[in-house]
Amino acid sequence: MQQYFVKGEAKSSVVIEDKDTVKHMFQVMRLAKDDQVVLVFDDGIKRLARVADENDHRFELIEELPDQVELPVNVTIACGFPKGDKLEFLAQKTTELGASQLWAFPADWSVVKWDSKKIAKKVEKLQKIALGAAEQSKRNRVPEVNLFASKAEFLAMLNQFDTILIAYEESAKAGERATLVEALSKSSNGDQILFIFxxxxxxxxxxxxxFETKGAHKVGLGPRIMRAETAPLYALSVVSFALEMQQ
Structure with missing residues (x-):
């Protein structure tokens, strides 16, 4: 069944106003009167809804659904600005794997340089990709995308996290394997966890x-050295295995 995210609060009757959503519903999927979809509002609760009027794009809510697929912890993935379309790839795949936020910042060794205008356009594009991936993977939430114009802005945001983990190549080369396992074993439901790549x-x-002055810990992600766009996916998979699959 198709799922769509709707801005605002859930009401017994709701009119879809977002043009892209309306186009997908009624032109691409050709929804008609009494067809059913799942709508997810700002509260993250999935609700079964039926088309009441396809011309006005109005739906009536039928019932709340118990489906909850979010990770038990809130994981933010933060990457130094990568080259090419790697952020687009990460926006889709980290959403599918359960990230709550995707951040990027100008790292010391980032090749690309983006001004504020470029960043604004990039965020808009990435947010749309995250929305589509959240609908496809039946998420309860759409991850938030934030690109920082300076590293100072990024550093100023680190105090909000319960745990900060740095995926550091030198730690992996040295065979470090315990820190990530230990950090996840000590985590509690609802914790805010940041991975920096x-x-x-x-x-x-x-x-x-x-980052260490902000309380971050260096971790190795196994014995193999992964590409910039691969390591975040590995980290999210480890979180899912440790906190979802073994419960």
Missing amino acids: GPEGGLSPDEVAQ
């Missing part, structure tokens, strides 16, 4: 030290 060139020792 470098761009293609990795994270510089100076910025790793900056």
Whole structure:
């Protein structure tokens, strides 16, 4: 069954106003009167709804659904600005794997440089990708995308997290394997966890030290060195296995 995210509060009768959503519902999927879909409002609760009027794009809510597929912890993935379309790839795949936020920042060894205008357009594009991936994977929430114009802005946001983990290549090379397992074993439902990843060139020792002053811990992600767009997917898979699949 098709699922759509709707801005605002759930009401017994709701009119869909977002043009892209309306187009997909009534032109692509050709919804007609009495067809049923799942609508998810700002509260993250899924509700079964039926088309009451296809011309006015009005739905009537039928019932709340118990389906809850969010990770038990809130995971933010933060990456140094990568090259090409890797953020687009990450917006889709980290959403499918349960991330609550996707962040990116200008790392010391990032090759790309984006001004505020470029960042604004990029965020808009990535948010649409996250929305589509959240609908496809039947999420209860759409991840938020935030791109920081400076590393200082990124650093200023780190105090909100319960746990900060740096995926550091040198830790992986040294065979470090315990920190990630220990951090997840100590986590509680609802915790805010941040994973920091470098761009293609990795994270510089100076910025790793900056993150550590904010309470971050270096972790290895297994014995193999992964690409910038692969490591976040590995981390989210580990979180799911540790906190969902073994419960």
